[in-house]
Amino acid sequence: MDMTQSGRFRRRWRKFSANRLGLIGFIIIVALIVFAGLANKLAPYSYKRQELSNMNSPPSRDHFMGTDEFGRDVLSRVIHGSRISVYVGVISVGMSVLIGVFIGSLAGYYGGWVDRFLSTVTDLTWSLPEILVALLMVAVIGAGVECVIIAIALTYWAQYARLIRGQILMLKNEVYVEATRSLGANDFTILFKHLFPNAIAPVVVAATIGIGQAIVLEATLGFLGLGAQPPLPSWGAMMSSGTAYLFISPWVIIFPGLAMMITVLGFNLFGDALVDLLDIKEQASM
Amino acid sequence: MTLLQVESLRVRFKTEDGYVEPLDGVSFEIEKGQVVGLVGETGSGKSVTAQAIMGLLPFVRGEVTGGRMTFMGEDLLSLTEQEWQKYRGAKLSLISQNPMTSLDPVYRVGDQIVEGMRLHLDITKTKARQQAIDLMGSLQIPNPERVYHQYPHQLSGGLKQRIVIAMGLCAGPLLLIADEPTTALDVTVQAQIVALFKEAAVERGIGLLLITHDLGVIAQLCDKVAVMYAGTVVEFGDAMSVFNEPKHPYTESLLHCIPKLGMQKGSLMAIPGNVPSVRTFPKGCRYHPRCRYVMPVCSLQKPAEIHLENGINVACLKYSNYLRKTA
Numbered sequence: 001m002d003m004t005q006s007g008r009f010r011r012r013w014r015k016f017s018a019n020r021l022g023l024i025g026f027i028i029i030v031a032l033i034v035f036a037g038l039a040n041k042l043a044p045y046s047y048k049r050q051e052l053s054n055m056n057s058p059p060s061r062d063h064f065m066g067t068d069e070f071g072r073d074v075l076s077r078v079i080h081g082s083r084i085s086v087y088v089g090v091i092s093v094g095m096s097v098l099i100g101v102f103i104g105s106l107a108g109y110y111g112g113w114v115d116r117f118l119s120t121v122t123d124l125t126w127s128l129p130e131i132l133v134a135l136l137m138v139a140v141i142g143a144g145v146e147c148v149i150i151a152i153a154l155t156y157w158a159q160y161a162r163l164i165r166g167q168i169l170m171l172k173n174e175v176y177v178e179a180t181r182s183l184g185a186n187d188f189t190i191l192f193k194h195l196f197p198n199a200i201a202p203v204v205v206a207a208t209i210g211i212g213q214a215i216v217l218e219a220t221l222g223f224l225g226l227g228a229q230p231p232l233p234s235w236g237a238m239m240s241s242g243t244a245y246l247f248i249s250p251w252v253i254i255f256p257g258l259a260m261m262i263t264v265l266g267f268n269l270f271g272d273a274l275v276d277l278l279d280i281k282e283q284a285s286m
Numbered sequence: 287m288t289l290l291q292v293e294s295l296r297v298r299f300k301t302e303d304g305y306v307e308p309l310d311g312v313s314f315e316i317e318k319g320q321v322v323g324l325v326g327e328t329g330s331g332k333s334v335t336a337q338a339i340m341g342l343l344p345f346v347r348g349e350v351t352g353g354r355m356t357f358m359g360e361d362l363l364s365l366t367e368q369e370w371q372k373y374r375g376a377k378l379s380l381i382s383q384n385p386m387t388s389l390d391p392v393y394r395v396g397d398q399i400v401e402g403m404r405l406h407l408d409i410t411k412t413k414a415r416q417q418a419i420d421l422m423g424s425l426q427i428p429n430p431e432r433v434y435h436q437y438p439h440q441l442s443g444g445l446k447q448r449i450v451i452a453m454g455l456c457a458g459p460l461l462l463i464a465d466e467p468t469t470a471l472d473v474t475v476q477a478q479i480v481a482l483f484k485e486a487a488v489e490r491g492i493g494l495l496l497i498t499h500d501l502g503v504i505a506q507l508c509d510k511v512a513v514m515y516a517g518t519v520v521e522f523g524d525a526m527s528v529f530n531e532p533k534h535p536y537t538e539s540l541l542h543c544i545p546k547l548g549m550q551k552g553s554l555m556a557i558p559g560n561v562p563s564v565r566t567f568p569k570g571c572r573y574h575p576r577c578r579y580v581m582p583v584c585s586l587q588k589p590a591e592i593h594l595e596n597g598i599n600v601a602c603l604k605y606s607n608y609l610r611k612t613a
Contacts, residue, residue: 174387178380179380179382179453183453183456183457184374184376184457185371197392
């Protein structure tokens with residue numbers, strides 16, 4: 001059956017690569033991962049090496065993106081910054097998907113008071129401002145990347161919970177669910193083996209776009225000084241410290257900003273393309 | 287020992303505005319190796335009966351409020367959900383209405399059969415796979431090794447229905463319930479599938495409860511037939527006797543509704559009135575507004591089940607004299 005398997009893969013790939021924007025998104029994400037993974041090799045300088053004789057210098061041949069107020073190479077810092085972005089984006093969204101999927105599945109499957117209780121918790125979470133939660137986390141565990149991850153995980157899960165709850169609600173009346181139950185399957189098998197794989201596609205899309213949002217949120221918190229602490233080069237923190245020299249050395253802000261914009265664009269484009277790739281509309285009508 | 291005995295079963299459902307009672311007085315029984323047809327119009331409670339026998343009512347907000355159900359002498363109504371899970375698939379098996387949607391779209395069909403086996407039988411994956419392929423072959427699935435690895439959307443309706451049958455049979459149940467197994471299929475395949483059902487049941491010596499609104503299927507395959515109207519089994523007995531000599535006025539009218547080739551144009555009968563909906567079941571005998579033998583008492587008194595001499599049970603006040611005589 002490997003033939004049809006690879007055939008299906010090829011068909012999907014063709015369908016996917018026909019979507020130019022999705023392909024661009026995919027390339028951006030791959031590039032981001034490569035930069036994050038090989039930051040040590042790709043960055044021309046160390047992210048904390050200071051060249052005090054060469055502060056706030058504009059982009060030049062030695063420093064493609066110029067240097068910051070301590071004479072650190074902005075390009076190297078942007079490349080190293082992708083590490084923090086990817087790390088925060090993937091881990092925090094991963095955690096919120098786990099929480100959201102678990103809670104949303106239970107709510108959708110069991111209904112009744114379980115649903116009412118869990119949905120209320122979800123709605124309450126939905127209404128929490130992320131920044132407030134992050135501030136609370138700073139108070140509890142101190143500022144840092146972990147603080148950002150926890151703050152995002154604790155607030156973002158609500159959207160995945162709602163999404164999967166709706167899916168499960170729709171799917172649990174499918175005949176194959178009754179058929180599986182008639183075979184003697186228990187709730188656990190029905191929920192996680194049969195409902196779950198059928199319900200997960202929209203969550204994958206939402207999570208992809210969610211990574212982009214999480215990266216922006218990380219930058220926001222970094223900008224406020226709640227995220228990665230110096231000398232770690234978080235994009236948000238770089239932009240924050242660059243504001244003081246906005247008119248002297250705008251490149252310190254522009255390049256991390258551009259990096260972030262392109263990254264988020266990549267995740268958004270890829271997420272949109274996934275809708276077609278995963279046949280989400282088709283599946284819903286099946 | 288009687289395989290399945292259902293006696294005056296009553297079921298109610300909780301809805302937004304109070305309770306409805308779709309089943310009130312369902313009685314019939316199945317012996318091993320017997321094919322029993324459950325026939326009735328849409329909304330007469332056939333599928334609810336199947337769900338009740340499978341213990342699936344709690345999942346659709348229903349509950350049994352009266353009557354008895356025994357399987358091989360064991361009381362089904364006292365089972366807990368955990369015990370039900372050991373019954374479903376292993377002792378009782380339900381094949382639901384629509385083969386198109388009875389299979390999970392994300393798994394290979396063969397693996398779905400294997401899943402059913404491994405829920406109940408202590409068997410290795412390799413062995414289960416081999417058994418599944420053998421089972422598929424015995425259900426006349428051509429090239430079972432290949433079909434095993436296909437996904438539901440790659441199969442035709444007839445093939446899907448065969449896979450669904452294989453799933454129903456995979457753990458060796460003693461009773462197979464088939465709920466309208468052929469409604470969704472092309473007429474050309476229907477006959478094949480129905481014959482396959484009978485063969486599969488007879489070969490294994492298990493009971494088959496065939497739920498259908500197709501009297502032709504019943505006449506062709508069933509040893510016994512239970513006729514349902516508005517949540518009540520109005521007549522139950524040997525299929526030949528019921529068809530040749532219907533006792534209940536509803537059965538009688540129903541048989542007049544079957545078109546026959548060579549029939550004079552315009553002579554096809556219809557039963558006047560509509561099937562009552564579950565919210566508006568009439569008092570007394572639920573058939574009385576449409577019955578041509580209606581008596582004043584019919585709107586007041588719910589007919590009890592009467593055992594006639596040729597093994598036929600009928601729920602009609604027309605026969606209450608008979609009851610008095612024998613009592």
